[in-house]
Amino acid sequence: MIQHHGLEWYGEGATFAEVCNDYTKVEYKCNGIGVLYDYALFLGIDLIFMDFNCTDTFREPIPNKNIIEIRHYQKGRVEFELRNNxxxxxxxxxxxxxxxxxxxxxxxFPFGYGVGLSCVIDKDSVDAETQQIFSYYNIDVLNLGRELELEKKWFLCRTPQRLLHIFDELYAAKGIEGRNYFRIKLLELFYHIKQLRIEDQYEATYYAKEQIEIIKRIRQQLIENLDKKISIEELLRKEPMSKVTFQAIFKQIYGDTPYAHIKKYKMNLAAVYLQETDQSITQIAGELGYSNISKFARAFQEVFGMLPKDYRKAKK
Structure with a gap:
Protein backbone atom coordinates (compact mmCIF):
# COMPACT_ATOMS: atom_id res chain seq x y z
CA MET A 1 0.00 0.00 0.00
CA ILE A 2 1.32 3.44 -0.95
CA GLN A 3 1.60 5.78 2.03
CA HIS A 4 1.67 9.57 2.07
CA HIS A 5 4.66 11.27 3.64
CA GLY A 6 4.52 13.18 6.91
CA LEU A 7 5.14 16.93 6.95
CA GLU A 8 8.74 16.46 8.09
CA TRP A 9 9.50 14.94 4.67
CA TYR A 10 8.75 18.30 3.00
CA GLY A 11 10.74 20.48 5.35
CA GLU A 12 10.29 23.61 7.40
CA GLY A 13 7.24 25.76 6.72
CA ALA A 14 5.27 23.03 4.92
CA THR A 15 1.57 22.49 5.54
CA PHE A 16 -0.92 20.09 3.98
CA ALA A 17 -3.36 22.10 1.86
CA GLU A 18 -5.19 19.16 0.29
CA VAL A 19 -4.98 15.37 0.39
CA CYS A 20 -6.64 13.65 -2.58
CA ASN A 21 -6.71 10.08 -3.80
CA ASP A 22 -4.08 10.82 -6.44
CA TYR A 23 -1.91 13.52 -4.89
CA THR A 24 -1.07 15.58 -1.83
CA LYS A 25 -0.92 19.36 -2.16
CA VAL A 26 1.67 20.98 0.09
CA GLU A 27 2.01 24.72 0.64
CA TYR A 28 4.99 26.55 2.15
CA LYS A 29 4.93 29.62 4.34
CA CYS A 30 6.96 32.09 2.30
CA ASN A 31 6.87 35.63 0.94
CA GLY A 32 4.84 34.56 -2.08
CA ILE A 33 3.69 31.21 -3.43
CA GLY A 34 5.35 27.87 -2.76
CA VAL A 35 3.30 24.80 -3.73
CA LEU A 36 4.07 21.12 -4.32
CA TYR A 37 1.78 18.49 -5.84
CA ASP A 38 3.10 15.12 -4.70
CA TYR A 39 1.92 12.04 -6.60
CA ALA A 40 3.01 8.90 -4.70
CA LEU A 41 3.11 6.51 -7.66
CA PHE A 42 4.81 3.46 -6.19
CA LEU A 43 6.07 2.61 -2.73
CA GLY A 44 9.21 4.73 -2.46
CA ILE A 45 8.73 6.60 -5.77
CA ASP A 46 7.12 10.05 -5.95
CA LEU A 47 6.49 12.48 -8.79
CA ILE A 48 6.43 16.02 -7.42
CA PHE A 49 5.33 19.13 -9.32
CA MET A 50 6.80 22.39 -8.03
CA ASP A 51 5.31 25.85 -8.44
CA PHE A 52 7.19 28.67 -6.69
CA ASN A 53 6.79 32.42 -6.97
CA CYS A 54 8.96 33.79 -4.20
CA THR A 55 12.52 34.73 -3.27
CA ASP A 56 12.79 32.58 -0.12
CA THR A 57 15.56 30.07 0.45
CA PHE A 58 14.31 26.57 1.26
CA ARG A 59 16.36 24.11 3.31
CA GLU A 60 16.67 20.42 2.49
CA PRO A 61 14.71 18.77 5.33
CA ILE A 62 16.41 15.36 5.53
CA PRO A 63 20.05 15.56 4.39
CA ASN A 64 20.82 11.84 4.47
CA LYS A 65 17.99 10.47 2.35
CA ASN A 66 19.24 7.57 0.24
CA ILE A 67 17.64 8.81 -2.94
CA ILE A 68 17.97 9.20 -6.66
CA GLU A 69 16.36 12.42 -7.85
CA ILE A 70 15.52 13.52 -11.39
CA ARG A 71 14.80 17.25 -11.76
CA HIS A 72 13.53 19.30 -14.67
CA TYR A 73 12.49 22.97 -14.79
CA GLN A 74 9.93 24.22 -17.27
CA LYS A 75 10.19 27.87 -16.23
CA GLY A 76 12.63 29.95 -14.24
CA ARG A 77 15.99 29.07 -12.82
CA VAL A 78 16.94 27.37 -9.55
CA GLU A 79 20.00 27.95 -7.39
CA PHE A 80 21.37 25.05 -5.35
CA GLU A 81 23.68 25.51 -2.40
CA LEU A 82 25.72 22.39 -1.65
CA ARG A 83 27.10 21.41 1.74
CA ASN A 84 30.61 22.50 0.79
CA ASN A 85 29.33 26.08 0.30
CA PHE A 109 14.94 30.97 -7.29
CA PRO A 110 17.06 33.87 -8.64
CA PHE A 111 14.24 35.11 -10.90
CA GLY A 112 11.71 34.89 -8.06
CA TYR A 113 9.85 32.01 -9.70
CA GLY A 114 10.31 28.41 -10.74
CA VAL A 115 8.04 25.76 -12.26
CA GLY A 116 9.38 22.25 -12.47
CA LEU A 117 9.09 18.64 -11.45
CA SER A 118 11.10 16.17 -9.46
CA CYS A 119 10.98 12.39 -9.49
CA VAL A 120 12.30 11.02 -6.20
CA ILE A 121 13.29 7.38 -5.73
CA ASP A 122 13.74 6.66 -2.01
CA LYS A 123 15.88 3.55 -2.30
CA ASP A 124 15.29 2.51 1.31
CA SER A 125 11.51 2.49 0.79
CA VAL A 126 11.15 0.83 -2.63
CA ASP A 127 9.66 -2.63 -2.06
CA ALA A 128 10.20 -5.91 -3.93
CA GLU A 129 6.91 -5.58 -5.83
CA THR A 130 7.90 -2.20 -7.25
CA GLN A 131 11.33 -3.50 -8.23
CA GLN A 132 9.68 -6.42 -10.01
CA ILE A 133 7.29 -4.19 -11.96
CA PHE A 134 10.20 -2.22 -13.41
CA SER A 135 12.32 -5.32 -13.94
CA TYR A 136 9.75 -6.52 -16.51
CA TYR A 137 11.07 -3.67 -18.68
CA ASN A 138 14.72 -4.32 -17.84
CA ILE A 139 14.90 -1.32 -15.51
CA ASP A 140 16.80 -1.68 -12.23
CA VAL A 141 15.03 1.09 -10.36
CA LEU A 142 17.45 1.03 -7.40
CA ASN A 143 20.42 1.56 -9.71
CA LEU A 144 18.88 3.92 -12.23
CA GLY A 145 21.62 6.13 -13.62
CA ARG A 146 24.38 3.85 -12.36
CA GLU A 147 26.48 4.66 -15.45
CA LEU A 148 26.29 8.40 -14.73
CA GLU A 149 28.70 8.40 -11.75
CA LEU A 150 26.10 9.97 -9.44
CA GLU A 151 28.23 9.09 -6.42
CA LYS A 152 30.75 11.71 -7.62
CA LYS A 153 28.68 14.64 -8.86
CA TRP A 154 25.40 15.81 -10.35
CA PHE A 155 24.54 14.72 -13.87
CA LEU A 156 23.46 17.77 -15.84
CA CYS A 157 22.49 18.05 -19.50
CA ARG A 158 20.21 19.85 -21.89
CA THR A 159 17.01 17.79 -21.95
CA PRO A 160 17.43 15.27 -24.80
CA GLN A 161 14.99 15.60 -27.70
CA ARG A 162 13.47 12.18 -27.00
CA LEU A 163 12.51 13.29 -23.47
CA LEU A 164 10.95 16.66 -24.32
CA HIS A 165 7.49 15.30 -25.11
CA ILE A 166 7.44 13.30 -21.86
CA PHE A 167 8.03 16.37 -19.72
CA ASP A 168 5.54 18.42 -21.77
CA GLU A 169 2.89 15.73 -21.26
CA LEU A 170 3.63 15.47 -17.54
CA TYR A 171 3.23 19.22 -16.98
CA ALA A 172 0.02 19.29 -19.04
CA ALA A 173 -1.48 16.38 -17.07
CA LYS A 174 -0.94 17.81 -13.58
CA GLY A 175 -4.27 18.02 -11.77
CA ILE A 176 -6.07 16.41 -14.71
CA GLU A 177 -4.86 12.83 -15.05
CA GLY A 178 -4.81 10.24 -12.29
CA ARG A 179 -2.09 8.16 -10.72
CA ASN A 180 -2.16 5.39 -13.33
CA TYR A 181 -1.42 7.83 -16.14
CA PHE A 182 1.63 9.13 -14.31
CA ARG A 183 2.83 5.60 -13.61
CA ILE A 184 2.88 4.91 -17.35
CA LYS A 185 4.72 8.17 -18.07
CA LEU A 186 7.21 7.44 -15.31
CA LEU A 187 7.99 4.07 -16.84
CA GLU A 188 8.63 5.83 -20.15
CA LEU A 189 10.83 8.42 -18.43
CA PHE A 190 12.91 5.78 -16.64
CA TYR A 191 13.33 3.84 -19.88
CA HIS A 192 14.95 6.87 -21.52
CA ILE A 193 16.95 7.84 -18.42
CA LYS A 194 18.46 4.36 -18.59
CA GLN A 195 19.80 5.20 -22.07
CA LEU A 196 21.75 8.26 -20.88
CA ARG A 197 25.52 8.04 -20.78
CA ILE A 198 28.18 10.06 -19.01
CA GLU A 199 29.17 11.55 -22.38
CA ASP A 200 25.76 13.23 -22.63
CA GLN A 201 26.43 15.61 -19.76
CA TYR A 202 28.10 18.96 -19.59
CA GLU A 203 30.04 20.24 -16.63
CA ALA A 204 28.10 22.26 -14.11
CA THR A 205 29.76 25.55 -13.18
CA TYR A 206 30.22 25.91 -9.44
CA TYR A 207 30.86 29.14 -7.57
CA ALA A 208 31.62 29.92 -3.95
CA LYS A 209 28.64 31.04 -1.90
CA GLU A 210 30.48 34.28 -1.04
CA GLN A 211 30.77 35.13 -4.75
CA ILE A 212 27.05 34.58 -5.29
CA GLU A 213 26.26 36.86 -2.36
CA ILE A 214 28.35 39.65 -3.91
CA ILE A 215 26.47 39.34 -7.20
CA LYS A 216 23.08 39.45 -5.47
CA ARG A 217 24.11 42.36 -3.27
CA ILE A 218 25.17 44.49 -6.23
CA ARG A 219 22.08 43.51 -8.24
CA GLN A 220 19.89 44.57 -5.30
CA GLN A 221 21.64 47.95 -5.15
CA LEU A 222 21.03 48.44 -8.87
CA ILE A 223 17.35 47.53 -8.48
CA GLU A 224 16.91 49.85 -5.51
CA ASN A 225 18.29 52.76 -7.55
CA LEU A 226 16.60 52.38 -10.92
CA ASP A 227 16.16 56.14 -11.23
CA LYS A 228 19.90 56.76 -10.81
CA LYS A 229 22.90 56.08 -13.02
CA ILE A 230 25.15 53.91 -10.85
CA SER A 231 28.06 52.15 -12.49
CA ILE A 232 28.96 48.56 -11.68
CA GLU A 233 32.60 49.65 -11.38
CA GLU A 234 31.61 52.03 -8.59
CA LEU A 235 29.78 49.30 -6.66
CA LEU A 236 32.59 46.79 -7.19
CA ARG A 237 35.14 49.07 -5.51
CA LYS A 238 33.81 47.85 -2.17
CA GLU A 239 33.90 44.18 -3.15
CA PRO A 240 36.77 41.67 -3.64
CA MET A 241 35.77 40.87 -7.21
CA SER A 242 36.85 42.00 -10.66
CA LYS A 243 34.39 43.28 -13.25
CA VAL A 244 35.17 40.34 -15.55
CA THR A 245 34.38 37.81 -12.80
CA PHE A 246 31.25 39.74 -11.83
CA GLN A 247 29.91 39.72 -15.38
CA ALA A 248 30.64 36.01 -15.86
CA ILE A 249 28.91 34.92 -12.65
CA PHE A 250 26.03 37.36 -13.15
CA LYS A 251 25.28 35.84 -16.54
CA GLN A 252 25.44 32.33 -15.08
CA ILE A 253 22.85 33.23 -12.45
CA TYR A 254 20.50 35.47 -14.43
CA GLY A 255 21.12 34.41 -18.03
CA ASP A 256 21.94 37.91 -19.27
CA THR A 257 24.61 40.57 -18.97
CA PRO A 258 24.01 42.98 -16.07
CA TYR A 259 23.00 45.72 -18.53
CA ALA A 260 20.50 43.52 -20.39
CA HIS A 261 19.06 42.10 -17.16
CA ILE A 262 18.46 45.51 -15.54
CA LYS A 263 16.99 46.83 -18.79
CA LYS A 264 14.48 43.95 -18.90
CA TYR A 265 13.74 44.46 -15.21
CA LYS A 266 12.99 48.13 -15.83
CA MET A 267 10.79 47.42 -18.84
CA ASN A 268 8.80 44.75 -17.00
CA LEU A 269 8.26 47.21 -14.17
CA ALA A 270 7.22 49.84 -16.72
CA ALA A 271 4.68 47.39 -18.13
CA VAL A 272 3.15 46.99 -14.67
CA TYR A 273 2.95 50.77 -14.21
CA LEU A 274 1.37 51.24 -17.65
CA GLN A 275 -1.25 48.62 -16.91
CA GLU A 276 -2.03 49.32 -13.26
CA THR A 277 -1.49 53.08 -12.77
CA ASP A 278 -2.50 56.33 -14.42
CA GLN A 279 1.03 57.75 -14.35
CA SER A 280 2.09 59.46 -17.53
CA ILE A 281 4.67 57.75 -19.72
CA THR A 282 7.06 60.62 -18.96
CA GLN A 283 6.66 60.01 -15.20
CA ILE A 284 7.25 56.28 -15.60
CA ALA A 285 10.33 56.87 -17.73
CA GLY A 286 11.73 59.26 -15.11
CA GLU A 287 11.20 56.78 -12.26
CA LEU A 288 13.19 54.23 -14.23
CA GLY A 289 16.13 56.54 -14.95
CA TYR A 290 15.20 57.74 -18.45
CA SER A 291 15.35 61.50 -18.98
CA ASN A 292 14.86 61.01 -22.72
CA ILE A 293 11.34 59.73 -23.45
CA SER A 294 12.33 58.54 -26.93
CA LYS A 295 15.08 56.31 -25.52
CA PHE A 296 12.62 54.86 -23.01
CA ALA A 297 10.04 54.16 -25.73
CA ARG A 298 12.68 52.49 -27.90
CA ALA A 299 13.91 50.33 -25.01
CA PHE A 300 10.34 49.32 -24.18
CA GLN A 301 9.62 48.40 -27.79
CA GLU A 302 12.76 46.23 -27.93
CA VAL A 303 11.43 44.16 -25.01
CA PHE A 304 7.67 44.10 -25.68
CA GLY A 305 7.46 44.67 -29.42
CA MET A 306 5.28 47.79 -29.13
CA LEU A 307 5.50 51.36 -27.91
CA PRO A 308 4.45 52.15 -24.30
CA LYS A 309 1.34 54.06 -25.40
CA ASP A 310 0.19 51.14 -27.55
CA TYR A 311 0.88 48.67 -24.73
CA ARG A 312 -1.26 50.74 -22.35
CA LYS A 313 -4.15 50.86 -24.85
CA ALA A 314 -3.96 47.09 -25.41
CA LYS A 315 -3.95 46.28 -21.68
CA LYS A 316 -6.47 48.79 -20.37
Whole structure:
Protein backbone atom coordinates (compact mmCIF):
# COMPACT_ATOMS: atom_id res chain seq x y z
CA MET A 1 0.00 0.00 0.00
CA ILE A 2 1.32 3.44 -0.95
CA GLN A 3 1.60 5.78 2.03
CA HIS A 4 1.67 9.57 2.07
CA HIS A 5 4.66 11.27 3.64
CA GLY A 6 4.52 13.18 6.91
CA LEU A 7 5.14 16.93 6.95
CA GLU A 8 8.74 16.46 8.09
CA TRP A 9 9.50 14.94 4.67
CA TYR A 10 8.75 18.30 3.00
CA GLY A 11 10.74 20.48 5.35
CA GLU A 12 10.29 23.61 7.40
CA GLY A 13 7.24 25.76 6.72
CA ALA A 14 5.27 23.03 4.92
CA THR A 15 1.57 22.49 5.54
CA PHE A 16 -0.92 20.09 3.98
CA ALA A 17 -3.36 22.10 1.86
CA GLU A 18 -5.19 19.16 0.29
CA VAL A 19 -4.98 15.37 0.39
CA CYS A 20 -6.64 13.65 -2.58
CA ASN A 21 -6.71 10.08 -3.80
CA ASP A 22 -4.08 10.82 -6.44
CA TYR A 23 -1.91 13.52 -4.89
CA THR A 24 -1.07 15.58 -1.83
CA LYS A 25 -0.92 19.36 -2.16
CA VAL A 26 1.67 20.98 0.09
CA GLU A 27 2.01 24.72 0.64
CA TYR A 28 4.99 26.55 2.15
CA LYS A 29 4.93 29.62 4.34
CA CYS A 30 6.96 32.09 2.30
CA ASN A 31 6.87 35.63 0.94
CA GLY A 32 4.84 34.56 -2.08
CA ILE A 33 3.69 31.21 -3.43
CA GLY A 34 5.35 27.87 -2.76
CA VAL A 35 3.30 24.80 -3.73
CA LEU A 36 4.07 21.12 -4.32
CA TYR A 37 1.78 18.49 -5.84
CA ASP A 38 3.10 15.12 -4.70
CA TYR A 39 1.92 12.04 -6.60
CA ALA A 40 3.01 8.90 -4.70
CA LEU A 41 3.11 6.51 -7.66
CA PHE A 42 4.81 3.46 -6.19
CA LEU A 43 6.07 2.61 -2.73
CA GLY A 44 9.21 4.73 -2.46
CA ILE A 45 8.73 6.60 -5.77
CA ASP A 46 7.12 10.05 -5.95
CA LEU A 47 6.49 12.48 -8.79
CA ILE A 48 6.43 16.02 -7.42
CA PHE A 49 5.33 19.13 -9.32
CA MET A 50 6.80 22.39 -8.03
CA ASP A 51 5.31 25.85 -8.44
CA PHE A 52 7.19 28.67 -6.69
CA ASN A 53 6.79 32.42 -6.97
CA CYS A 54 8.96 33.79 -4.20
CA THR A 55 12.52 34.73 -3.27
CA ASP A 56 12.79 32.58 -0.12
CA THR A 57 15.56 30.07 0.45
CA PHE A 58 14.31 26.57 1.26
CA ARG A 59 16.36 24.11 3.31
CA GLU A 60 16.67 20.42 2.49
CA PRO A 61 14.71 18.77 5.33
CA ILE A 62 16.41 15.36 5.53
CA PRO A 63 20.05 15.56 4.39
CA ASN A 64 20.82 11.84 4.47
CA LYS A 65 17.99 10.47 2.35
CA ASN A 66 19.24 7.57 0.24
CA ILE A 67 17.64 8.81 -2.94
CA ILE A 68 17.97 9.20 -6.66
CA GLU A 69 16.36 12.42 -7.85
CA ILE A 70 15.52 13.52 -11.39
CA ARG A 71 14.80 17.25 -11.76
CA HIS A 72 13.53 19.30 -14.67
CA TYR A 73 12.49 22.97 -14.79
CA GLN A 74 9.93 24.22 -17.27
CA LYS A 75 10.19 27.87 -16.23
CA GLY A 76 12.63 29.95 -14.24
CA ARG A 77 15.99 29.07 -12.82
CA VAL A 78 16.94 27.37 -9.55
CA GLU A 79 20.00 27.95 -7.39
CA PHE A 80 21.37 25.05 -5.35
CA GLU A 81 23.68 25.51 -2.40
CA LEU A 82 25.72 22.39 -1.65
CA ARG A 83 27.10 21.41 1.74
CA ASN A 84 30.61 22.50 0.79
CA ASN A 85 29.33 26.08 0.30
CA UNK A 86 29.53 25.75 -3.47
CA UNK A 87 26.60 27.00 -5.55
CA UNK A 88 25.38 26.13 -9.02
CA UNK A 89 22.30 26.78 -11.15
CA UNK A 90 19.88 24.78 -13.25
CA UNK A 91 18.34 26.63 -16.17
CA UNK A 92 15.02 26.31 -17.93
CA UNK A 93 14.97 23.14 -20.03
CA UNK A 94 17.87 21.39 -18.31
CA UNK A 95 17.74 17.88 -16.87
CA UNK A 96 19.53 17.09 -13.64
CA UNK A 97 20.01 13.78 -11.80
CA UNK A 98 21.59 13.50 -8.37
CA UNK A 99 21.95 10.97 -5.57
CA UNK A 100 22.72 10.74 -1.85
CA UNK A 101 26.27 12.08 -2.13
CA UNK A 102 25.09 15.38 -3.64
CA UNK A 103 21.79 16.33 -2.03
CA UNK A 104 21.70 20.15 -1.81
CA UNK A 105 21.62 21.93 1.53
CA UNK A 106 19.27 24.62 0.20
CA UNK A 107 17.64 25.96 -2.94
CA UNK A 108 16.14 29.25 -4.11
CA PHE A 109 14.94 30.97 -7.29
CA PRO A 110 17.06 33.87 -8.64
CA PHE A 111 14.24 35.11 -10.90
CA GLY A 112 11.71 34.89 -8.06
CA TYR A 113 9.85 32.01 -9.70
CA GLY A 114 10.31 28.41 -10.74
CA VAL A 115 8.04 25.76 -12.26
CA GLY A 116 9.38 22.25 -12.47
CA LEU A 117 9.09 18.64 -11.45
CA SER A 118 11.10 16.17 -9.46
CA CYS A 119 10.98 12.39 -9.49
CA VAL A 120 12.30 11.02 -6.20
CA ILE A 121 13.29 7.38 -5.73
CA ASP A 122 13.74 6.66 -2.01
CA LYS A 123 15.88 3.55 -2.30
CA ASP A 124 15.29 2.51 1.31
CA SER A 125 11.51 2.49 0.79
CA VAL A 126 11.15 0.83 -2.63
CA ASP A 127 9.66 -2.63 -2.06
CA ALA A 128 10.20 -5.91 -3.93
CA GLU A 129 6.91 -5.58 -5.83
CA THR A 130 7.90 -2.20 -7.25
CA GLN A 131 11.33 -3.50 -8.23
CA GLN A 132 9.68 -6.42 -10.01
CA ILE A 133 7.29 -4.19 -11.96
CA PHE A 134 10.20 -2.22 -13.41
CA SER A 135 12.32 -5.32 -13.94
CA TYR A 136 9.75 -6.52 -16.51
CA TYR A 137 11.07 -3.67 -18.68
CA ASN A 138 14.72 -4.32 -17.84
CA ILE A 139 14.90 -1.32 -15.51
CA ASP A 140 16.80 -1.68 -12.23
CA VAL A 141 15.03 1.09 -10.36
CA LEU A 142 17.45 1.03 -7.40
CA ASN A 143 20.42 1.56 -9.71
CA LEU A 144 18.88 3.92 -12.23
CA GLY A 145 21.62 6.13 -13.62
CA ARG A 146 24.38 3.85 -12.36
CA GLU A 147 26.48 4.66 -15.45
CA LEU A 148 26.29 8.40 -14.73
CA GLU A 149 28.70 8.40 -11.75
CA LEU A 150 26.10 9.97 -9.44
CA GLU A 151 28.23 9.09 -6.42
CA LYS A 152 30.75 11.71 -7.62
CA LYS A 153 28.68 14.64 -8.86
CA TRP A 154 25.40 15.81 -10.35
CA PHE A 155 24.54 14.72 -13.87
CA LEU A 156 23.46 17.77 -15.84
CA CYS A 157 22.49 18.05 -19.50
CA ARG A 158 20.21 19.85 -21.89
CA THR A 159 17.01 17.79 -21.95
CA PRO A 160 17.43 15.27 -24.80
CA GLN A 161 14.99 15.60 -27.70
CA ARG A 162 13.47 12.18 -27.00
CA LEU A 163 12.51 13.29 -23.47
CA LEU A 164 10.95 16.66 -24.32
CA HIS A 165 7.49 15.30 -25.11
CA ILE A 166 7.44 13.30 -21.86
CA PHE A 167 8.03 16.37 -19.72
CA ASP A 168 5.54 18.42 -21.77
CA GLU A 169 2.89 15.73 -21.26
CA LEU A 170 3.63 15.47 -17.54
CA TYR A 171 3.23 19.22 -16.98
CA ALA A 172 0.02 19.29 -19.04
CA ALA A 173 -1.48 16.38 -17.07
CA LYS A 174 -0.94 17.81 -13.58
CA GLY A 175 -4.27 18.02 -11.77
CA ILE A 176 -6.07 16.41 -14.71
CA GLU A 177 -4.86 12.83 -15.05
CA GLY A 178 -4.81 10.24 -12.29
CA ARG A 179 -2.09 8.16 -10.72
CA ASN A 180 -2.16 5.39 -13.33
CA TYR A 181 -1.42 7.83 -16.14
CA PHE A 182 1.63 9.13 -14.31
CA ARG A 183 2.83 5.60 -13.61
CA ILE A 184 2.88 4.91 -17.35
CA LYS A 185 4.72 8.17 -18.07
CA LEU A 186 7.21 7.44 -15.31
CA LEU A 187 7.99 4.07 -16.84
CA GLU A 188 8.63 5.83 -20.15
CA LEU A 189 10.83 8.42 -18.43
CA PHE A 190 12.91 5.78 -16.64
CA TYR A 191 13.33 3.84 -19.88
CA HIS A 192 14.95 6.87 -21.52
CA ILE A 193 16.95 7.84 -18.42
CA LYS A 194 18.46 4.36 -18.59
CA GLN A 195 19.80 5.20 -22.07
CA LEU A 196 21.75 8.26 -20.88
CA ARG A 197 25.52 8.04 -20.78
CA ILE A 198 28.18 10.06 -19.01
CA GLU A 199 29.17 11.55 -22.38
CA ASP A 200 25.76 13.23 -22.63
CA GLN A 201 26.43 15.61 -19.76
CA TYR A 202 28.10 18.96 -19.59
CA GLU A 203 30.04 20.24 -16.63
CA ALA A 204 28.10 22.26 -14.11
CA THR A 205 29.76 25.55 -13.18
CA TYR A 206 30.22 25.91 -9.44
CA TYR A 207 30.86 29.14 -7.57
CA ALA A 208 31.62 29.92 -3.95
CA LYS A 209 28.64 31.04 -1.90
CA GLU A 210 30.48 34.28 -1.04
CA GLN A 211 30.77 35.13 -4.75
CA ILE A 212 27.05 34.58 -5.29
CA GLU A 213 26.26 36.86 -2.36
CA ILE A 214 28.35 39.65 -3.91
CA ILE A 215 26.47 39.34 -7.20
CA LYS A 216 23.08 39.45 -5.47
CA ARG A 217 24.11 42.36 -3.27
CA ILE A 218 25.17 44.49 -6.23
CA ARG A 219 22.08 43.51 -8.24
CA GLN A 220 19.89 44.57 -5.30
CA GLN A 221 21.64 47.95 -5.15
CA LEU A 222 21.03 48.44 -8.87
CA ILE A 223 17.35 47.53 -8.48
CA GLU A 224 16.91 49.85 -5.51
CA ASN A 225 18.29 52.76 -7.55
CA LEU A 226 16.60 52.38 -10.92
CA ASP A 227 16.16 56.14 -11.23
CA LYS A 228 19.90 56.76 -10.81
CA LYS A 229 22.90 56.08 -13.02
CA ILE A 230 25.15 53.91 -10.85
CA SER A 231 28.06 52.15 -12.49
CA ILE A 232 28.96 48.56 -11.68
CA GLU A 233 32.60 49.65 -11.38
CA GLU A 234 31.61 52.03 -8.59
CA LEU A 235 29.78 49.30 -6.66
CA LEU A 236 32.59 46.79 -7.19
CA ARG A 237 35.14 49.07 -5.51
CA LYS A 238 33.81 47.85 -2.17
CA GLU A 239 33.90 44.18 -3.15
CA PRO A 240 36.77 41.67 -3.64
CA MET A 241 35.77 40.87 -7.21
CA SER A 242 36.85 42.00 -10.66
CA LYS A 243 34.39 43.28 -13.25
CA VAL A 244 35.17 40.34 -15.55
CA THR A 245 34.38 37.81 -12.80
CA PHE A 246 31.25 39.74 -11.83
CA GLN A 247 29.91 39.72 -15.38
CA ALA A 248 30.64 36.01 -15.86
CA ILE A 249 28.91 34.92 -12.65
CA PHE A 250 26.03 37.36 -13.15
CA LYS A 251 25.28 35.84 -16.54
CA GLN A 252 25.44 32.33 -15.08
CA ILE A 253 22.85 33.23 -12.45
CA TYR A 254 20.50 35.47 -14.43
CA GLY A 255 21.12 34.41 -18.03
CA ASP A 256 21.94 37.91 -19.27
CA THR A 257 24.61 40.57 -18.97
CA PRO A 258 24.01 42.98 -16.07
CA TYR A 259 23.00 45.72 -18.53
CA ALA A 260 20.50 43.52 -20.39
CA HIS A 261 19.06 42.10 -17.16
CA ILE A 262 18.46 45.51 -15.54
CA LYS A 263 16.99 46.83 -18.79
CA LYS A 264 14.48 43.95 -18.90
CA TYR A 265 13.74 44.46 -15.21
CA LYS A 266 12.99 48.13 -15.83
CA MET A 267 10.79 47.42 -18.84
CA ASN A 268 8.80 44.75 -17.00
CA LEU A 269 8.26 47.21 -14.17
CA ALA A 270 7.22 49.84 -16.72
CA ALA A 271 4.68 47.39 -18.13
CA VAL A 272 3.15 46.99 -14.67
CA TYR A 273 2.95 50.77 -14.21
CA LEU A 274 1.37 51.24 -17.65
CA GLN A 275 -1.25 48.62 -16.91
CA GLU A 276 -2.03 49.32 -13.26
CA THR A 277 -1.49 53.08 -12.77
CA ASP A 278 -2.50 56.33 -14.42
CA GLN A 279 1.03 57.75 -14.35
CA SER A 280 2.09 59.46 -17.53
CA ILE A 281 4.67 57.75 -19.72
CA THR A 282 7.06 60.62 -18.96
CA GLN A 283 6.66 60.01 -15.20
CA ILE A 284 7.25 56.28 -15.60
CA ALA A 285 10.33 56.87 -17.73
CA GLY A 286 11.73 59.26 -15.11
CA GLU A 287 11.20 56.78 -12.26
CA LEU A 288 13.19 54.23 -14.23
CA GLY A 289 16.13 56.54 -14.95
CA TYR A 290 15.20 57.74 -18.45
CA SER A 291 15.35 61.50 -18.98
CA ASN A 292 14.86 61.01 -22.72
CA ILE A 293 11.34 59.73 -23.45
CA SER A 294 12.33 58.54 -26.93
CA LYS A 295 15.08 56.31 -25.52
CA PHE A 296 12.62 54.86 -23.01
CA ALA A 297 10.04 54.16 -25.73
CA ARG A 298 12.68 52.49 -27.90
CA ALA A 299 13.91 50.33 -25.01
CA PHE A 300 10.34 49.32 -24.18
CA GLN A 301 9.62 48.40 -27.79
CA GLU A 302 12.76 46.23 -27.93
CA VAL A 303 11.43 44.16 -25.01
CA PHE A 304 7.67 44.10 -25.68
CA GLY A 305 7.46 44.67 -29.42
CA MET A 306 5.28 47.79 -29.13
CA LEU A 307 5.50 51.36 -27.91
CA PRO A 308 4.45 52.15 -24.30
CA LYS A 309 1.34 54.06 -25.40
CA ASP A 310 0.19 51.14 -27.55
CA TYR A 311 0.88 48.67 -24.73
CA ARG A 312 -1.26 50.74 -22.35
CA LYS A 313 -4.15 50.86 -24.85
CA ALA A 314 -3.96 47.09 -25.41
CA LYS A 315 -3.95 46.28 -21.68
CA LYS A 316 -6.47 48.79 -20.37
Missing amino acids: KVFHIKEGELCINALANIPAAYS
